[in-house]
Amino acid sequence: MILHPAVIANVVASLIVSGALVYAAVYGIQILRRWDLQSGDEYQLVLERRTYLISTILTFACGLELMSLFLYVFTANNLCPLFVGAMCAAGTLNVNPYGYPTLVLKIIGFILAGLWLILNHADNQAYDYPLIKKKYLLLALLVPFSVLETSLQGAFFLNLKANVITSCCGSLFSTEQVKGVGSELAALPIVPMMWTFYCGMGCLMASGIHFYRKGKGGYVYSTMTFVMFGVSIASIISFISIYIYELPTHHCPFCIVMEEYGYIGYALYIPLFGAVVTGMGIGVLMPFQDITSLRGVIPGLIRKLTLTSLTLYAAFMAIVLYKIATSTLVL
Amino acid sequence: MNVRKVFNSGKPSEFSALNGIDLRISANQVTVLVGPSGCGKTTLLTIIGCMARPSAGRVRLGDREITSLPERFLTEIRRSTFGFIFQQPNLIKGLSALENVMLPAYPLGGRRALLKDKAIRSLDALGLAEKALSKVEWLSGGEAQRVAIVRALINDPSVVIADEPTAHLDRTLSHRFLEIVERFKAEGKTVLITSHDPLVYESRVVDRVVKLRDGRLEAEA
């Protein structure tokens, strides 16, 4: 365990997120079991009021999850001087096997919480709570992820031991360094990745615009946003990062959020995360289009989501192209 | 406009404020609910005004069943359909009369300039134009009451609900209030008043008097 302020902040943030989610889920389960809209019973009124509490908590948890995602990367980056061979966050996360799973769970947690909020938003527009059961099932699904994330993160930080000089020997770690953990993530070959990325983005834009205009192919577009999220992350590692660092060998998805690179990473990741949540939200809402009370709500909402995710992807793309165009690196 | 109200049993927790009330309130009329204290007038008003849901029974607004609507929809209906005037002016201290009047429109998010304009015009209509910017605690009782009336009307409700509006007013002010009620009626609004003030229920503007006792309808005058 390294007692660094940022480590404490991470632990606090995760504990709060999962604590809040567990708290919300307990009430969510009560709602699942006792919900009866027809009843004017006192208890039903209490449950209905609780839905406000739960959506407030989820909004808070979703925001905090996003913040903790960045905080986690910051922390990993801050701690890297403590480990032999770690040049940046990528190396720190590799110090023990819990680092990367935690990161992945944080991303999943954020996306699920975002989808929950979209579902909740749709549900709140209808007069008979048509999605209430689905909504709270999703919440129940979200909780294990969050608890697992908190435990993995705990394990990650508890198992961090700095390679410091001890009284008997200074150089022991250094001899191990040759085989030490590498900072670089395995990067996919650049040229095929570029083709995949540009073509994928082209398809995504085309299907999005098609869906927005004609209202057809919603599932295709929604799936595309998800696939392209993965492709975009892989592309950042594979070739976008090297244009930003202007170093053909530095494939790191983390350093770009640091001040050395003008925090450009935020401009890339925030639109990307926003785009995947709104894009996947379309797929989540599509099956409920035919529910009577949602008929007037969902199409408009889906259009808004489509437009938002398209805009965010376009913004992401624009920043990528701008960075590539202004980079001094020529491949 | 047609408000219909069937109500079968009261709140089970403590006492039954209302027991099996079947009431239909016609549009564009002035109806007065009378009865002694504790007879359930206010409870009935809160149910009609979508502030509370009945424990059992059905409430219909026009031809829409609103009993089991979630709170947020009840609120929506409430703010577009009903304007409330309470026993007390219930103005928020520290704010100006104008701001108080604008409050009910805040959640709607309309354009500020338009809203302000409308609020000033409505204040003017009740002779409060020069008081618009003064804080409400500086207003006299009658002025405060009129500000509360303007506030009730800011979202153009079709029904005005007043709970004991004259309880804290003297004779002259009560008469002024009834004049205002008459104006509402002329504008085609439905008015529902609870009162045990003879000045009110004996007034000529009133179309119908409903008597309540122990949570039941008594007889109609």
Add this chain to the structure above:
Amino acid sequence: MRAWIEKQRYLMDFTLSSLLRRKVKNLSLLLLYTLIVFILASAMFFTDSIKKEASLILHGSPEIIVQKVRAGRHELFPIRQIDRLKTIRGVASVEGRLWGYYFDPDVGANYTFLVPTAGSASVTPHNASTDVVGGEGDESAGAAVPSTEPLYRVNLDTLKSGTAVIGHGMARLRHAGTGDVMAFRAFDGTSMNFRIADTFSSKSELVSADLIVVTEVDFRRLFGIPVDVVTDVVLSVNNPREISTVATKVAKVLPDARPITRDEVLRTYDSIFNWRGGMMLVLLSAAVLAFVIFAWDKASGLSAGEKWEIGVLKAIGWETADIIQMKFWEGAVVSLTAFFTGAIVAYLHVFLLSSVVFEPALKGWSTLYPQFQLTPFVNAAELTTLFVLTVVPYTTATIVPIWRAATLDPDTAMRRVGE
């Protein structure tokens, strides 16, 4: 969208006026909140920037330091072994250094004596951060290694036998200036006088506060060190990637020596300061907790007036979600005000006032404090950490009370005066 923005503006307006209406109640919360942010921020800014400072300085230090070790204790390094180190591939240069500590019983302070290396006119300052680290025990003092970065230069011509160049900290402590004479007790009990030829610029004070630079001859006489040994040896390596390989080879060539690489020193410094900052936060967590309870209490203990106000708002058409949003803005206004005020005041405190409040706790124990101005250094990671440690707990504590308040019955307003 437009309506949404307009609505938020209305809600904010209302929030601001309602905050101002309850000045006294909110002011105490705001003050306490700001204080908490200020304390945490000061602790964090201080440790982080001192860490940054140390790492900047160490960056110019030699790649590898080789110490002689016997029975686990640091020993003097025989000069004749230096040539064997020169034969290692990848080593650019090898230099012996002479430095040591001198305890001055009059003022109760430790000084660092240093002999400028022959190779360059620039002086390799011994790190005053030994005292910054303070009390880590004898061995980890090995971490406090002299660096070769020419933070300041000493004109070697002015440094003659019998003269010394001293750091500002010492000059302050002994009330001595250029031209004065300082007396030291040599290893054999005799007294040695040094005339002060010069003092170091105060800019380099973090590393030079306790420093005395003397000639080699004087140094050996003062401490009784034979001519065939030096304190330790520094190696510079051309290719940074080979540092660890070279270190391994050194350990092979001289089995009784321990090579310490620059990275290891950096790591150790980082750990120490991380630990200090963390420890400080753990101690402060009680304060944060107390504050959170206070915030919870404030948020749930609504006065009758506030409850009534919420009841009226709901009665005239505000929805539960509107009240929650309004309360959210209230929290945001309070939190952001406290957060930025606290952070800015802490910034001024640390970087302009040299953290008068926490200095002793964070720098460590020493008689000879370097007086220095930290280079302002704050980044997004620090601010995010601070945010998570202050605003997030506050918000968490207020969610449930806010919801409770927002779900008050709208007919409370009508019920206040009975039927």
